[in-house]
Amino acid sequence: MIYAIISCVDLAVPQEKKVHKSWLYSITGISGYQVVAQRIERHGRSREIRNAHVLARCGTLDAGELAFLLDKPPHVALAILGIILNATAALAACDTPPSRGRRRKTGMSDSTLVLTIASRRSRDEGLTCRGCAKTGVVPRKGETRRIRCHDFGRMRCYVEVEVRRMRCPKCGRLFKERLPFVTSPKARVTRAFEWLIVTERETASISDVARKLGVDWRTVKDAEKRVLEAEYRTVDLKGVARIGIDELYVFAGERKNRKYITVVRDLDTGRVLNVSRGKGEAALKEFAYRLRRQKAIKGIKCVCMDMSNAYFAWVAKNLDKDVLIVFDHFHVIMKMNEHVNNIRRLAMAQVNSDTRRRLAELAESDEDKEAVRRLMLNAKKKQDKAREYLKGNMRLLLMNAEDIAEHPKAQARLDRMLAKYADINAAYLLKEKLRSIYAHAKTKLEAAGLFRDWIAEARATKVDDLAAMAKTIEDHLTGILGFWEFRGASNASVEGFNNKIRWLIKQAYGYHDFRYFRLKVFDLPNLKPRSGDC
Numbered sequence: 001m002i003y004a005i006i007s008c009v010d011l012a013v014p015q016e017k018k019v020h021k022s023w024l025y026s027i028t029g030i031s032g033y034q035v036v037a038q039r040i041e042r043h044g045r046s047r048e049i050r051n052a053h054v055l056a057r058c059g060t061l062d063a064g065e066l067a068f069l070l071d072k073p074p075h076v077a078l079a080i081l082g083i084i085l086n087a088t089a090a091l092a093a094c095d096t097p098p099s100r101g102r103r104r105k106t107g108m109s110d111s112t113l114v115l116t117i118a119s120r121r122s123r124d125e126g127l128t129c130r131g132c133a134k135t136g137v138v139p140r141k142g143e144t145r146r147i148r149c150h151d152f153g154r155m156r157c158y159v160e161v162e163v164r165r166m167r168c169p170k171c172g173r174l175f176k177e178r179l180p181f182v183t184s185p186k187a188r189v190t191r192a193f194e195w196l197i198v199t200e201r202e203t204a205s206i207s208d209v210a211r212k213l214g215v216d217w218r219t220v221k222d223a224e225k226r227v228l229e230a231e232y233r234t235v236d237l238k239g240v241a242r243i244g245i246d247e248l249y250v251f252a253g254e255r256k257n258r259k260y261i262t263v264v265r266d267l268d269t270g271r272v273l274n275v276s277r278g279k280g281e282a283a284l285k286e287f288a289y290r291l292r293r294q295k296a297i298k299g300i301k302c303v304c305m306d307m308s309n310a311y312f313a314w315v316a317k318n319l320d321k322d323v324l325i326v327f328d329h330f331h332v333i334m335k336m337n338e339h340v341n342n343i344r345r346l347a348m349a350q351v352n353s354d355t356r357r358r359l360a361e362l363a364e365s366d367e368d369k370e371a372v373r374r375l376m377l378n379a380k381k382k383q384d385k386a387r388e389y390l391k392g393n394m395r396l397l398l399m400n401a402e403d404i405a406e407h408p409k410a411q412a413r414l415d416r417m418l419a420k421y422a423d424i425n426a427a428y429l430l431k432e433k434l435r436s437i438y439a440h441a442k443t444k445l446e447a448a449g450l451f452r453d454w455i456a457e458a459r460a461t462k463v464d465d466l467a468a469m470a471k472t473i474e475d476h477l478t479g480i481l482g483f484w485e486f487r488g489a490s491n492a493s494v495e496g497f498n499n500k501i502r503w504l505i506k507q508a509y510g511y512h513d514f515r516y517f518r519l520k521v522f523d524l525p526n527l528k529p530r531s532g533d534c
């Protein structure tokens with residue numbers, strides 16, 4: 001029955017309107033080659049396929065082409081095509097369904113379609129020598145290679161091709177034939193299959209893709225790496241006006257400088273321009289070279305960075321003199337949070353040293369031994385409680401006030417802590433005040449006034465860390481106020497982007513492979529948010 005329909009469609013195709021795509025191309029994306037033989041392998045046994053031309057005809061058409069050829073409305077053509085494709089898949093599945101256990105394990109059928117292909121003569125005539133680039137090379141026997149391509153129906157599909165050795169009669173050079181449908185000599189999957197892997201990777205992990213397509217996880221990773229490498233081999237730096245430089249702590253590698261990466265981004269488009277190991281000036285050496293080579297230095301008007309001074313020298317040395325340095329909102333708040341955390345840590349150290357002193361006092365006292373023991377136990381208990389308190393509320397201290405307000409219990413815990421430790425209270429209030437400057441100041445002038453008030457207030461507290469922060473702000477005020485000049489610069493996305501990188505690091509595939517990690521960072525802006533990821 002199915003054969004009948006296919007044959008019927010087959011007959012309906014007039015010879016002169018033949019669609020040019022070959023059956024091989026429609027399945028594998030390979031052109032310039034022809035199928036010499038095809039067989040189905042199953043449970044270690046193989047069987048030649050004879051009626052392949054029937055399948056061939058089915059593989060060449062899409063609904064539009066079919067509607068045109070049959071002179072039928074598209075929806076009728078679509079229905080017919082559906083039947084054909086089902087029939088094709090049924091044929092492809094090789095009569096019997098796959099065993100269930102196996103299917104569950106691999107998500108695939110256990111039968112395999114192997115197409116033995118050979119280069120067409122027209123392609124052979126165009127072969128040139130790799131040494132002297134002249135035509136007329138003589139192919140010799142070579143080794144057979146099996147290359148994975150798109151599935152056909154429920155079958156895994158491979159092409160088997162002889163990688164011939166070539167000899168050039170003009171210069172005598174011997175070399176291996178290059179296959180045009182793979183991206184690298186090492187690849188064991190076709191170009192088209194590589195793209196399938198990369199598209200699948202957008203929504204699934206490496207191991208999921210490997211299981212679904214029935215390949216090794218290394219194949220998935222290598223394919224992705226090759227495609228990304230080709231995409232990000234050169235990054236166009238022309239027209240870049242505002243860049244953000246940021247360093248990030250990553251847990252990759254043992255060597256000291258491997259712990260940091262420096263990322264440069266285009267703040268207008270969100271593109272990643274550079275990813276390098278290490279931090280500071282040295283990490284941007286190569287980036288400066290690329291800027292010079294692409295003549296993009298003049299275009300850069302604004303650089304966004306943190307206040308650590310690590311990139312000052314680099315900017316002065318490599319960029320235009322009138323480039324504006326901006327310290328963005330995210331980095332200022334981050335620095336403040338570091339100080340708040342430090343004050344909390346100091347409070348904890350104070351508790352520890354108080355307890356130690358008290359214990360020493362008790363040890364030397366002449367009172368009743370049992371009483372001393374009880375007092376010592378009490379002091380230790382008190383220390384444990386304070387420590388738990390100061391440690392447990394760390395996150396609350398760094399959270400935004402409006403976020404905590406939604407949780408009454410957390411708010412109460414925070415309030416108790418702030419009431420107990422005056423320094424922490426002062427730091428917390430000043431942190432929130434700093435945030436409010438960014439939330440409310442409309443103009444640069446207004447912000448300047450508010451920052452000055454803030455500095456005075458911070459100094460009045462007489463807390464070392466807050467005074468240090470006041471000095472940092474005072475020293476960097478021009479750059480901090482630059483934020484209001486360049487409000488449009490997507491500063492908020494710095495934080496979002498850093499979180500994305502952290503998420504990338506957390507993923508299980510191990511970033512001891514820095515090249516791969518680097519490419520993944522380049523590709524991050526294209527990453528679509530997946531459910532359950534963040």
Ligand SMILES: [Zn+2]
Nearest residue numbers: 129132168171
């Ligand atoms: Zn030659």
